[in-house]
Structures are given as structure tokens and as C-alpha cells.
Amino acid sequence: MTAIAGIVSFDKKPVDPGIIERMKDTMVPYGRDAQHVWCEPGAGLVRTLCCITPEDSMDQQPLRSADENLMMVFDGRIDNRDELTMRLGISNRQARLMADSAFVLKAFERWGERSLEYLLGDFAFAVWNRSACSLFLARDPMGNRPLYWHKTNHFFAFATLSKGLFAVPGIPRQLCEERIADYLALLPMKGPESFYKDIYRIEPGHRLVLEDGRVQTHRYHRFDPEHRIIFKTDDDYVDNARELLLQAVKCRLRTTGNIASHLSSGLDSSTVTASAAQLLQKKGKRLLAYTAVPRKGFTGPVPKGRHADEGPAASALADRFSNIEHILFRPGNRTPVENLELKVENLDRPPLNLCNQVWLEGIREDAARRGAKVLLTGTMGNMTISYDGRPRLANLLKRGQCLEWLREVHSMVRQTDTPLRGAVVSSLGPFLPAPFWRAFKTWKSRGWTNLHDYTAIHPDLIRRTNLYDRARDSGWDLNYRPWTDGWQMRTAVLYRMDPGDFFTGCIGANNIEMRDPTSDLRLVKFCLGIPEDQYFKNGRSKLLLHRLMNHILPPEILHAKTKGLQAADWYEGETAARDEIKTWLKRLESTSEAPRYLDLRRMRTLLENWPLDGWNQDITIKTYRLLLLRGLSVGAFIHYVEGCNR
Known part of the structure; x- marks a missing residue:
């Protein structure tokens, strides 16, 4: 595991060593075993290492290609070392002496940007081409390693976490309203925006190329909905x-x-x-x-x-x-x-x-x-x-396979504890207009029927960010009706x-x-x-x-x-922390930013009307486990950002 960072100066002047050192110092908690920097006129790279695998002891980053033209920093783990050994023509003896980062550099030397097709594992990495003065960044398809960047007219910087970028003078630490609104509303993280304004993430399965001061991003991996695997039995x-x-x-x-x-x-x-x-x-x-x-x-x-x-x-x-x-x-x-x-x-x-x-x-x-x-x-x-496959019921109806649907529903009711009503709701729910679905879930006193039931988002923030339009554009149903397409549902959740x-x-x-x-x-x-x-x-x-x-x-x-219910006694811990929650609310009410994002009045009302029982009820769980605690989490982040800017 490695934390990485770097900066490219468009005027090709030497990078201030003090900036590189500050970026390194910020990343040290995520790589305490070794820290190294590399600089030349126009560029600088940082690597901090936390040794997890045996091969990490051989990691010598930042790495230099055989022709000394490429410089690379890598964060992650490569899971197909044996396959790469054969493809790259590396001897087994040599492979045993190579860190994962060395495999990635050799792959990039051989295949360039196409090397991403051959890498398997959790990773994020950067390659600086010295002769072309170009930078290449990439993340693995599942996004298990982060990577952020910021660009001005004078420089480009990247880092494993956003905090590495704020070590560079001139990069503002400001909140991104849209991302915070999405987070409070549990919307998917679509697009490159981060929690900070003008700080962008490399999205999972994406690469970025910086050349001549211009940034181009491309999605190199996506799951194919037409990909089918068929066996005989x-x-x-x-x-x-x-x-x-x-x-x-x-x-x-x-x-x-x-x-x-x-x-x-x-x-x-x-x-x-x-x-x-x-x-x-x-x-x-x-x-x-x-x-x-x-x-x-x-x-x-x-x-x-x-x-x-x-x-x-x-x-x-x-x-x-x-x-x-x-x-x-x-x-x-x-x-x-x-x-x-x-x-x-x-x-x-x-x-x-x-x-x-x-x-x-x-x-x-x-x-x-x-x-x-x-x-x-x-x-x-x-x-x-362990995907349950239940969207298949609605999909059978959608395709007009009514007899097959009847057989499945009959078997489901007869062989499991699922009531007929539950099977029918799962099947017809996707086709019900949103108002009917909300009315049904309200009647049942269950489900996610209203955004304000489970989030502390301020109503003004919803309007400022056009949240409902953003949800629609992202393909996310805030009414949480069942899905008809299991493939779409799973890729959306992934x-x-x-x-x-x-x-x-x-x-x-x-x-x-x-x-x-x-x-x-x-x-x-x-x-x-x-x-x-x-x-x-x-x-x-x-x-x-x-x-x-x-x-x-x-x-x-x-x-x-x-x-099983994770943290089943959650409300006991939350109840014991009421004084601390009260202190946090008072702190947030005194800030300039938190009242613009959070419905602090509602959060305080919840605190002042603390329930004595009913902790197993859906409405209590949504308001105290989700709304109040998620609101405090976002509030603490806002307070952190404001504190760093003082």
C-alpha cells in the first residue's frame, strides 16, 4: 500500500522542493515505512510506503524506466503477477525480486496506455513522460484505490487524498455543494466531482492524460450488458x-x-x-x-x-x-x-x-x-x-412471460416464507407510478418514501443543487421502487x-x-x-x-x-452520546457554512425529543440512525474544512 502525489509545472521551471516535502509529509500517515521524492525542472513525484506484502520490501519508487524517460509512482496491489511474468517474458527468478510497482512499469513500457487491459488488482498510478512532458493517471475498475487532481493555468497536481493537494499553495479548500447534497441524499457518486470544489477524482475505471496543459479523461473499463456466459449444466x-x-x-x-x-x-x-x-x-x-x-x-x-x-x-x-x-x-x-x-x-x-x-x-x-x-x-x-435474483420476477412480466411468472410466484409462496402480497409487490412495484408507490409504502409505514425522512439536508440546498433533477439524470430512483433489470441494479450499486x-x-x-x-x-x-x-x-x-x-x-x-443486524445496540451508544451530540450541534450552529447545508433545526428537535423506546421502528431508525448521525458526519466535515481555512 502506497500513498502517491505529484505536481507538474507548465512553465517547466524547477518545482519548489518545499511544496514536494509538504505533500510528502501530508501522505506520511498512509505510508510510514518509507518516503521518497523525485524532482526535476517541471515535475515532482512523491511516494510514501506502508509495507503489506513481501514484495513491498523491494519497492524502490519513484521508478525510472530502462531508457530513463518514464517516471512512475504506484499505489496498490497487482493480483496477476504470474500472468504478467509470462506476458512480459520475465524469468521467475527476476519476478520474485520485483515489487508490484515494477510489474506495472514494465507493462507500461511494453503496452503504454493499453497496459490497463492487462493489469488486475487494486491500484492507482501516475506515469510522467519526461521527453513528451505528459502525465498519465489511472485507477482500477472497481475504484479500490483513490486518486485526486487539481489544475490551474500554471500547474497540475495529483494526490491519493485531497489533503495532499492542499499542501500546494494556491489550491483553495472549498466545499462542493453538489457532492455534499448527493452524499446526504445517498445518490450515486457519478462524475469526477469530489467533496471539494475544483478538486476532481479519477473515477473508477478511468484514465487521465495531461499534455500541453490540457486534460483528457477516458473511461477505459465498463461492464458490458451484452456479455453473456452460458454453460450446459x-x-x-x-x-x-x-x-x-x-x-x-x-x-x-x-x-x-x-x-x-x-x-x-x-x-x-x-x-x-x-x-x-x-x-x-x-x-x-x-x-x-x-x-x-x-x-x-x-x-x-x-x-x-x-x-x-x-x-x-x-x-x-x-x-x-x-x-x-x-x-x-x-x-x-x-x-x-x-x-x-x-x-x-x-x-x-x-x-x-x-x-x-x-x-x-x-x-x-x-x-x-x-x-x-x-x-x-x-x-x-x-x-x-449472493445476489438474490429477485428482479427476475418483474423482468418476466416486462417480457410478457406471464405463465413463467405465475409458476415462479407460486413456487416462491409455497416453498419460502414470502407471502403472496410480497411476491406481487416485488413484481409490480417497478411499474407503479411514483405517487402510488409512495402512498403504498406510507400505508405500510416502511421504505424510503420521502427524502426528508432519512436525511438532514437543508431544503435550500435541494433547490440550489437541483437535487431531484440530478437524481433523475443519474438514473437513481429516490422512491426506491424495485428494479426490473438485475444487471442495471447491480452495476448501479457497485x-x-x-x-x-x-x-x-x-x-x-x-x-x-x-x-x-x-x-x-x-x-x-x-x-x-x-x-x-x-x-x-x-x-x-x-x-x-x-x-x-x-x-x-x-x-x-x-x-x-x-x-443479522449490524450494531444492533447502536441506539444505546447514541443515547450515551447525547451530550456530545448536543455539543456538536451547538458548534455547527455557530459556523457560517453548516446551516446552509444541514437542517440543524430538525436535528436539534430530534435531540430534544429523544425516544425512550421504539428503536426497532422504521421511522425511528431512519431519523436517528440515518438522518441525525449522517447529518453530524457531514457537519463534522464542514467544520473540519472551515477550521483548516482559518
Whole structure:
């Protein structure tokens, strides 16, 4: 894991060494093991290194090409080193002595911009062409490494995080209204805008070329909706899925430290944990598996269909593997707003889901103490290996296959706990006009019917940013009707949030690299390409994963009737933090910017009318877990930006 930065001066005068040093110093928390800079008239590059893999010890960035014309800085991990070794004609002996960055430079020397077609992994990198005075930037297709840039008439600068850019004099630290509005409304992160005005991100799967002072961006990767994978039998799909899953997990086990994983009672993290345990067991290595559970004695209410304690089901899986050390994490006295300023500073953006940050941070801290350098997750599993396939019902109606739809609905009602009404709503919901859908969800007192139900966004900000038009243009339905097209739904969710900042933040906070096998590009392409009936058929959903893990996952997970609730005791921590929340609101009310973005009056009303019960009710969850805490998260970010500008 590396943090990178650089600057190009259009007048080709020497770059101020002090600026490069300040950029480097800003990136040090994300690369404490080594820091190096390179400068020449017109350009400067920065690399700070956090050693995670064995090959990182051989990293000598910034790298210089054989002809000394190209200079490169690279952040990330390459997962197809063996394939590149063969394609590039590198000997195995030489490959063992090469850091991942060296593979990328050799690929760029061989194929130039087309090298992106041959790279697999999580990465962001920059290549400076000295003779052409051009700069090339790129991010991996899934966006697991971040990269930001800023351009003036005099220079161009880039950095892993925006804070690296603010080390350069003359780059203003101002809020981007549109991005903050989108974030508060949970809209997808579409477009290059960041949380800062005039600071842009390289979007996932994009590259940028700077030449003659002009910037050109291009999307080099997109998933193909016409790409189809067809096999003869169901078993063929399962066999290929298994091979790709194990491949995705295996390439993410490369590290000099211990391996840890999240292990909930859900299908995704348990599948990743079981696969990792199998692979590590063959090498005689152990796996630290973490399950977040409520405090001891917790008996508080949870929403219908959920269970609070994921420990028993997770333990049932851990007991199947002798090399799993199962660790239960309890929140203790931690609260969702504890150290909120530090969270914002580390991420350089508003933290997502403060309730889950309690156990996410706690698990990372404990894993680091136990010598772990990698923490496996299954974040994208719902869109890949455990996709439920339910949009197939609406799609059958859309295509006029009514008899097939009737058979599926009949089987669904007969073989599962789904009521007929639920099956019909899932099928017809996409075709209902928005007012009818909102009326239905309001009648049921469930769902996302009004933007103001779950967000603290100020009404004036909605008008200033034309939020509803932006939502429509992005293809995101703020009424949250079901989808008719499973492929569109999954690709929309895959790119809804940019994960790069959060993965980099984990390095900055704990020197731990988060790795998600369920977002492996090969696995994602496979899961998007196979037929929908491999996920939903004969009334049963998540078929692929059930067939894949049938003899591996315990029945407590595979056939669970309820779904685990992460941070089930969240409201106890939030209640304990009321004084701190009150202090934050008072602080935000005194700022010039926060009242322009947030409905602080409503947030204060919620604080003054704190509920004594009903924490399992949908409206209470939306207002206190989402509206209030997300509003505080954004407010803390606004306060951070204002403080930095003083």
C-alpha cells in the first residue's frame, strides 16, 4: 500500500522542493515505512510506503524506466503477477525480486496506455513522460484505490487524498455543494466531482492524460450488458464460480502479517472466511475471524425479520475450521460520535455509517494488535456471489412471460416464507407510478418514501443543487421502487459509493489493508454475465451461493430465517452520546457554512425529543440512525474544512 502525489509545472521551471516535502509529509500517515521524492525542472513525484506484502520490501519508487524517460509512482496491489511474468517474458527468478510497482512499469513500457487491459488488482498510478512532458493517471475498475487532481493555468497536481493537494499553495479548500447534497441524499457518486470544489477524482475505471496543459479523461473499463456466459449444466456454473471465488480469495492472502476477516451471520463474509480458512489451512496458517456482537445481556428490540446477536451462527462456521481463531467484538463504551474529528481528518471526507464505524474501528484496532496486516471483507457479495435474483420476477412480466411468472410466484409462496402480497409487490412495484408507490409504502409505514425522512439536508440546498433533477439524470430512483433489470441494479450499486478513501483510511488509522474478494473483477464479470435463473428459480433466491456453499456453511447461516443486524445496540451508544451530540450541534450552529447545508433545526428537535423506546421502528431508525448521525458526519466535515481555512 502506497500513498502517491505529484505536481507538474507548465512553465517547466524547477518545482519548489518545499511544496514536494509538504505533500510528502501530508501522505506520511498512509505510508510510514518509507518516503521518497523525485524532482526535476517541471515535475515532482512523491511516494510514501506502508509495507503489506513481501514484495513491498523491494519497492524502490519513484521508478525510472530502462531508457530513463518514464517516471512512475504506484499505489496498490497487482493480483496477476504470474500472468504478467509470462506476458512480459520475465524469468521467475527476476519476478520474485520485483515489487508490484515494477510489474506495472514494465507493462507500461511494453503496452503504454493499453497496459490497463492487462493489469488486475487494486491500484492507482501516475506515469510522467519526461521527453513528451505528459502525465498519465489511472485507477482500477472497481475504484479500490483513490486518486485526486487539481489544475490551474500554471500547474497540475495529483494526490491519493485531497489533503495532499492542499499542501500546494494556491489550491483553495472549498466545499462542493453538489457532492455534499448527493452524499446526504445517498445518490450515486457519478462524475469526477469530489467533496471539494475544483478538486476532481479519477473515477473508477478511468484514465487521465495531461499534455500541453490540457486534460483528457477516458473511461477505459465498463461492464458490458451484452456479455453473456452460458454453460450446459447448473453444475458448470457452480464449478466456475468456485474456481473464481477461491482465486479471488487466494490472491488477497499475500502479506507479511497475519490474515483477519469479518465474519457475520450473513452469507458473504462467511463465504469469504470459509474460503480463506480452507486455503490457509493447507499452508498451516491461522485466520483471525471477527464477529461484531452487542454488549452482554442485550435484549433490546430489533426490527422484524432481524436478529441482534450474530455470534452463535458465526461460531457454528468457525467451529468447522481448526485454524480459525474466532473473536467476538463488543462495543463497550464506544459511541458513534467518539473521535469524530479524527475520523474526518483521516478520511478527508465525511465518514459513512457512524454506527458501523464503532465495530469496524474496534475490529481493525484489535486485529492490528494481533499482527494482522490484511482484513478480508465481503462488502460487494450482495451484488455478486449472493445476489438474490429477485428482479427476475418483474423482468418476466416486462417480457410478457406471464405463465413463467405465475409458476415462479407460486413456487416462491409455497416453498419460502414470502407471502403472496410480497411476491406481487416485488413484481409490480417497478411499474407503479411514483405517487402510488409512495402512498403504498406510507400505508405500510416502511421504505424510503420521502427524502426528508432519512436525511438532514437543508431544503435550500435541494433547490440550489437541483437535487431531484440530478437524481433523475443519474438514473437513481429516490422512491426506491424495485428494479426490473438485475444487471442495471447491480452495476448501479457497485459504483454507488467510491470505496477508495475508506480503504486508504484504514491504512492511515491502523496500517491494515482492507481486501474484498467479492469485488474481484474476474468474479464480478462472471456474476454479471451468467443468466438470472442461476440466482432465482423455482421460487428460491440466492441459488448460486446456496449450491456453491451447501456443504461448507452451517445451516445456521445457510438456512437462517432472520437476517443479522449490524450494531444492533447502536441506539444505546447514541443515547450515551447525547451530550456530545448536543455539543456538536451547538458548534455547527455557530459556523457560517453548516446551516446552509444541514437542517440543524430538525436535528436539534430530534435531540430534544429523544425516544425512550421504539428503536426497532422504521421511522425511528431512519431519523436517528440515518438522518441525525449522517447529518453530524457531514457537519463534522464542514467544520473540519472551515477550521483548516482559518
